[in-house]
Amino acid sequence: MSGTAMKTVICLIRNDLRLHDNELLHWAYSHLQASHVLPLYCFDPRHFAGTYHFGFPKTGAHRLQFLLESVDDLRKSLKARGSNLIIRQGKPEDVVPAIIKCLGQGNVIAVGFQEEATQEELDVEAALKKNCGVQIKTFWGSTLYHKEDVPFKIQHVPDVYTQFRKAVEGQSSVRKLLEIPEQLKPPPPDLEEGEMPTMQTFGMQGEVKDERSAFPFCGGETEALSRLKHYLWDSDSVAKYKETRNGMVGADYSTKFSTWLAHGSISPRKIFWEIKRYEKERTANQSTYWVIFELIWRDYFKFVALKYGTRLFFLDGIMGKKIQWKQDPKLFQAWKTGNTGVPYVDANMREMAATGFMSNRGRQNVASFLTKDLHLDWRMGAEWFESCLIDHDVCSNYGNWQYAAGIGNDPREDRKFNMVKQGMDYDPEGEYVRLWVPELSEIKGGNVHTPWALSKALLSKARVNIGETYPHPIVIAKEWAKHVGRQSDSRGRAPSGKGRQRGIDFYFKNPSKP
Ligand SMILES: Cc1cc2nc3c(=O)[nH]c(=O)nc-3n(C[C@H](O)[C@H](O)[C@H](O)COP(=O)(O)OP(=O)(O)OC[C@H]3O[C@@H](n4cnc5c(N)ncnc54)[C@H](O)[C@@H]3O)c2cc1C
Numbered sequence: 292m293s294g295t296a297m298k299t300v301i302c303l304i305r306n307d308l309r310l311h312d313n314e315l316l317h318w319a320y321s322h323l324q325a326s327h328v329l330p331l332y333c334f335d336p337r338h339f340a341g342t343y344h345f346g347f348p349k350t351g352a353h354r355l356q357f358l359l360e361s362v363d364d365l366r367k368s369l370k371a372r373g374s375n376l377i378i379r380q381g382k383p384e385d386v387v388p389a390i391i392k393c394l395g396q397g398n399v400i401a402v403g404f405q406e407e408a409t410q411e412e413l414d415v416e417a418a419l420k421k422n423c424g425v426q427i428k429t430f431w432g433s434t435l436y437h438k439e440d441v442p443f444k445i446q447h448v449p450d451v452y453t454q455f456r457k458a459v460e461g462q463s464s465v466r467k468l469l470e471i472p473e474q475l476k477p478p479p480p481d482l483e484e485g486e487m488p489t490m491q492t493f494g495m496q497g498e499v500k501d502e503r504s505a506f507p508f509c510g511g512e513t514e515a516l517s518r519l520k521h522y523l524w525d526s527d528s529v530a531k532y533k534e535t536r537n538g539m540v541g542a543d544y545s546t547k548f549s550t551w552l553a554h555g556s557i558s559p560r561k562i563f564w565e566i567k568r569y570e571k572e573r574t575a576n577q578s579t580y581w582v583i584f585e586l587i588w589r590d591y592f593k594f595v596a597l598k599y600g601t602r603l604f605f606l607d608g609i610m611g612k613k614i615q616w617k618q619d620p621k622l623f624q625a626w627k628t629g630n631t632g633v634p635y636v637d638a639n640m641r642e643m644a645a646t647g648f649m650s651n652r653g654r655q656n657v658a659s660f661l662t663k664d665l666h667l668d669w670r671m672g673a674e675w676f677e678s679c680l681i682d683h684d685v686c687s688n689y690g691n692w693q694y695a696a697g698i699g700n701d702p703r704e705d706r707k708f709n710m711v712k713q714g715m716d717y718d719p720e721g722e723y724v725r726l727w728v729p730e731l732s733e734i735k736g737g738n739v740h741t742p743w744a745l746s747k748a749l750l751s752k753a754r755v756n757i758g759e760t761y762p763h764p765i766v767i768a769k770e771w772a773k774h775v776g777r778q779s780d781s782r783g784r785a786p787s788g789k790g791r792q793r794g795i796d797f798y799f800k801n802p803s804k805p
């Protein structure tokens with residue numbers, strides 16, 4: 292390529308698969324010297340290998356499908372504005388220098404990309420800086436509060452969420468959205484656009500959509516913005532969020548924004564400013580605020596990851612707490628496949644395997660069960676989530692797992708969920724369990740949470756044979772006693788409320804040993 296007048300800026304797109312409010316694209320398209328802008332996406336083979344310790348597929352089928360949809364959507368949007376998304380398969384630190392060589396180093400002004408927070412991603416950034424031989428520009432674009440705007444140095448990020456939240460809410464502000472032009476500068480001519488890969492490219496079958504899924508959506512900025520519109524303006528679900536957010540069945544009990552946020556197909560600032568507009572034009576209440584409250588949790592785990600570096604992945608956690616963890620493969624297999632014999636846990640694990648999504652309530656519980664009941668190495672759980680979840684976000688996933696395992700940012704000592712009480716409180720009629728554990732579908736009401744406590748007559752009527760059609764609870768007797776005794780929950784409350792009204796009393800009067 293000759294191109295004496297050609298001056299290109301290369302934008303390596305990573306977890307910022309969007310046009311709106313994109314710091315990187317905003318910079319590139321306002322670059323006065325650039326005649327061409329080259330948006331590039333690399334399918335990095337390391338993302339399709341095994342997880343670090345336990346070798347699960349690092350990107351499972353559901354997330355892969357979603358990623359392909361997200362990349363495809365961005366390509367279409369760029370094309371509609373006169374640009375394109377160049378696609379390659381390979382490590383960015385190999386692909387980008389090869390493209391620079393092909394264009395001629397003198398024709399490339401700079402390479403830009405969004406910064407990430409965790410080690411594997413930082414290693415890629417370091418390698419790019421080393422290999423490219425041109426100016427490198429990096430951008431922070433993944434959080435609601437910009438890294439440069441938080442009121443503390445990274446090493447002083449508070450270890451307690453509330454302190455973090457109050458400080459950013461009180462002393463920082465959320466930046467305005469960034470826009471890019473309707474008509475975009477083109478990528479350099481004569482550059483192969485690169486074929487969009489398919490599931491088969493990565494050795495996976497096309498995904499089968501499960502009609503029971505709480506996440507019946509696809510990837511990409513277009514769908515993300517349409518979901519935002521639906522959740523706020525079309526259905527007013529945002530105004531009920533605080534009451535519905537602990538639900539587990541259906542799409543609208545929570546926002547589902549996490550999936551698009553994880554891939555950067557929606558910017559947290561976009562959500563923030565749209566909620567502000569909704570509050571002004573329609574209604575402002577605790578629920579509308581609470582979505583922002585939860586988005587700050589997401590920010591928090593990013594800042595915690597920046598502060599603690601690789602300790603986010605250490606067995607002893609960011610707090611360096613020594614706990615005797617086991618790696619019992621049988622127990623883990625039971626948890627992973629949803630065959631623990633505890634219906635509430637099994638329903639959640641099966642939902643995640645079948646759809647790539649699990650509610651926040653479910654995640655809290657299955658993580659507590661793995662770490663506090665089974666005493667299994669928390670990283671087994673975190674890596675399995677990494678493999679399965681569509682919304683996997685390194686910081687939120689590992690941060691939440693450490694929190695649940697009691698080695699992270701939880702100020703409460705030894706917090707442990709009571710699976711039976713949680714099931715009765717959040718799925719009092721057993722609707723959720725019956726959806727995902729069909730072998731228990733003939734057990735009526737909340738009884739489905741405690742099949743082991745039911746009479747032989749009831750079980751036989753429901754065609755359930757504990758130990759044959761459905762497993763005995765696979766638990767450690769001492770820990771299980773905390774569920775089947777009249778124990779308080781993690782917040783010190785005795786079983787009560789909805790659970791008690793709907794039959795938990797029967798259960799607690801009739802606990803049978805697993
Ligand atoms: C063990 C465990 C692992 C998790 N792994 C992930 C993960 O890999 N990726 C991920 O995005 N979230 C993770 N979460 C947090 C949370 O469960 C999900 O963000 C939420 O369930 C996604 O659904 P939603 O978008 O409908 O959430 P909503 O309830 O609608 O919340 C709105 C947004 O707030 C943020 N948010 C809510 N709760 C949390 C939280 N506890 N931590 C961080 N951000 C939060 C998310 O961005 C979410 O989209 C994990 C939680 C646990 C307990």
Ligand SMILES: Nc1ncnc2c1ncn2[C@@H]1O[C@H](COP(=O)(O)OP(=O)(O)OP(=O)(O)O)[C@@H](O)[C@H]1O
Binds near residue numbers: 411412
């Ligand atoms: N999911 C992930 N995303 C990004 N980086 C990760 C992820 N998992 C692990 N890492 C990084 O991989 C490296 C290994 O993690 P970890 O600290 O657990 O391993 P280690 O010190 O080699 O321990 P071990 O001796 O148990 O292998 C670290 O640099 C960590 O930051």
